[in-house]
Amino acid sequence: MEFFSFAKEHGRTVTHYDSNFTLSRLAITESRTVISYMYLEENGLIGYHMAPVNQILYVVQGEGLVCGENKEHKRIQAGEAVFWTKGEWHETKTERGLTAIVIEGETLNPELLANINARK
Template sequence: MKVIEFSHEHAEPITLFESVSASSVHIGDGVGEAHVYCIYFEPNSVIGRHQAGYGQLFLVISGEGWASGEDDHRVKLTAGQGAYFERGEFHSKGSDTGMTVIMVQVSDLNPQTIHITSQPST
């Protein structure tokens, strides 16, 4: 698992299309079948350990929770952070207090590496 930072401080101004006061963070690119979900975690919720069928971005947009990858070590995630799971990687996620997440699944997903931490701190 890799932690992804997509908070506002990492955003770059959008200069195309006569944009005004808008910015973005390039999170990744992919090829193949794709699925996007909004997931609501209630307090004390868990999605149990399973193998990722797709490359997956798990992006926290509100609240806080945790995710774990192959090593089964829980890493805290808050709004503006996320996790990337490679296709086939065993993982789980959950929240003690509640969180809302956008989950993007793509057959072959390549996250933007500029804001990825491969050795997340706890």
């Protein structure tokens, strides 16, 4: 048995695209799926950028705003998730802070969850 920490102090600060958050990798699969834990402090930002692969952001704690290519920000909170397709421009920001699990991978398919857990 091995123990690993994804605590904020073991993560790395991300600043590209004018971002301001801490990223801790949770796992990387052989099919190049990356699973990470993100810590956005008060006024944190994952800057506007193009998704290099399909990705889904699961908000675990807190709330914030997300947008796609139309730059129309929509509120997201703990217990909700958002999916962006490869090549889609997007951004995440928060005034009060949020933590999220992010899964990124070419074969990620949200349609498998859409009929079960779609947000109205």
